[in-house]
Amino acid sequence: EAQVTQNPRYLITVTGKKLTVTCSQNMNHEYMSWYRQDPGLGLRQIYYSMNVEVTDKGDVPEGYKVSRKEKRNFPLILESPSPNQTSLYFCASSPGGGTKTQYFGPGTRLLVL
């Protein structure tokens, strides 16, 4: 089944403890992206990747890192999480960048205490 998977789905952590949220797609898509969704602010793009080893900043990259060492994986790294990073995170992928639609993962709900 074609899908975008994220792990974990739910995470509670404490300020400063490094964490990684994984994202994997099995559709051989080139474009992958991370978003966060907050009440009143909507969905905002954090980072995106056009292909292996090619990434760029979205609108809200501060406090986050990403890597794209393999085409199928696009992990989101929070080196030192803070409470303002409490949010619902979505990973998405697309086969041809803007020529094709994006497929979204189920979301990861993160709470930073």
Next chain:
Amino acid sequence: KQEVTQIPAALSVPEGENLVLNCSFTDSAIYNLQWFRQDPGKGLTSLLLIQSSQREQTSGRLNASLDKSSGRSTLYIAASQPGDSATYLCAVMGETSYDKVIFGPGTSLSVIP
């Protein structure tokens, strides 16, 4: 900086009614515009994607139009059903096919049986 707005923020209609959701964007230099649906607690599902060179796209009871020069898109839903109840989001991608994506805040639709 691109800004995307959606009107109305919320809409409640009786079943069977035709309805229009609006999306506006400030920078007409876009590569595409997408409409998504989000059910409570779930990820996003793509509905329609319109390339900047296109004027409209149709899928079943849904029709999306794009007027790039005026910075507007509409999503028309015919013969609404209770199952259409969800939040509808529009998103624009920047000038190239591998660029930033900016989402609107969404319209929350409730279709009353």
